[in-house]
Amino acid sequence: MSFSPDEFTQETPENTKQRIQELVDNNPVVVFMKGSKLFPQCGFSNTACQILGSFDIDFHSVDVLADEAIRTGVKDFSQWPTIPQLYVCGEFIGGSDIMIEMYQNGELGEMIEKAKADML
Amino acid sequence: MISSLGARAFTTVVTRSMPGQRMLNAAATNNINTARFMSSSAPDTSVVETCTQKIGDALETTDVKVTGAYDDPNGSHISIEVVSPLFEGKRAMQRQQLVYKAIWEELKGPVHAVDSMICKTPDEE
Numbered sequence: 001m002s003f004s005p006d007e008f009t010q011e012t013p014e015n016t017k018q019r020i021q022e023l024v025d026n027n028p029v030v031v032f033m034k035g036s037k038l039f040p041q042c043g044f045s046n047t048a049c050q051i052l053g054s055f056d057i058d059f060h061s062v063d064v065l066a067d068e069a070i071r072t073g074v075k076d077f078s079q080w081p082t083i084p085q086l087y088v089c090g091e092f093i094g095g096s097d098i099m100i101e102m103y104q105n106g107e108l109g110e111m112i113e114k115a116k117a118d119m120l
Numbered sequence: 121m122i123s124s125l126g127a128r129a130f131t132t133v134v135t136r137s138m139p140g141q142r143m144l145n146a147a148a149t150n151n152i153n154t155a156r157f158m159s160s161s162a163p164d165t166s167v168v169e170t171c172t173q174k175i176g177d178a179l180e181t182t183d184v185k186v187t188g189a190y191d192d193p194n195g196s197h198i199s200i201e202v203v204s205p206l207f208e209g210k211r212a213m214q215r216q217q218l219v220y221k222a223i224w225e226e227l228k229g230p231v232h233a234v235d236s237m238i239c240k241t242p243d244e245e
Contacts, residue, residue, distance in 0.1 A: 044233075079217060079220075079221070080217065080220060081220050081224060081227040081228070082220075082227070082233065082234060092213070093213065094212065094213035094216065095216075097236065097237070098212050098213050098216065101212055102212075
C-alpha cells in the first residue's frame with residue numbers, strides 16, 4: 001500500500017499502525033532502518049544490516065527515511081524512540097547495540113534459527 | 121527551557137557537532153542573528169542536566185551519568201550510564217525501554233541519538 005505524495009489526505013495513525021502490524025506479522029525478520037539494506041544511511045542501521053547479513057537469511061527492511069508516517073509511527077508502536085528497530089517472529093528485539101550483545105552471546109542466532117523455520 | 125529558544129536555536133545546536141555543516145550554516149545565516157544567539161543567556165538547564173534528572177527520578181537512583189558527545193552539555197548525541205535496582209530481572213531491551221520512556225520528550229526534540237546506554241543493577245556494578 002504505497003502512499004502517493006500528491007494525495008492531500010494523510011494516512012491516519014491507525015492506518016500506519018495497521019501497516020506496521022502487517023509488516024511485522026508477514027515478515028519473520030524485519031528491521032526498520034534508515035536507508036535500505038543495500039544502502040544503509042546511518043552507522044547504527046548499517047550495523048544492524050551487517051549482523052543480519054551474517055546469518056544469510058532473506059530479511060525484510062523498511063526504509064523509514066522514505067516513509068515519514070512509519071518513521072514516527074514505529075516509535076510509538078514499539079515504545080522505542082530510536083532507529084533501527086528489529087522484529088523477529090513478531091517480537092520486538094531492540095536496537096543495534098542490543099543486537100550486538102545478543103549476537104555475541106548467541107541469543108540472536110537462536111532466534112534467527114527459529115525464524116528460518118517460518119521462512120520455509 | 122530549551123523549547124523556548126525557538127527553531128534557530130535547535131539548528132545551531134544540532135550543527136555544533138558537525139563542523140563542516142556549521143561553517144556552511146554560519147555563512148548562510150545572517151551573522152548578526154548568529155551573534156545574537158551566541159550572546160543570549162544560556163538555557164536554565166542543559167539537555168544533559170534535564171536527562172540526568174528525569175532518568176534519576178524514573179529509575180529511582182542517583183547513579184546516573186549522561187554525557188553529551190564532544191562534551192557538549194546540549195549535544196544532540198548523548199551517552200548514558202545508569203545503575204538502578206529497578207533493572208532487576210529485566211532483559212537489556214526492557215531496561216533501555218525504561219530509560220527511553222523517562223526522556224521520551226527530549227528524544228523527540230534536542231536529542232537525536234543515544235550513542236550508548238549501559239543499564240546495570242547495583243549487583244552488576
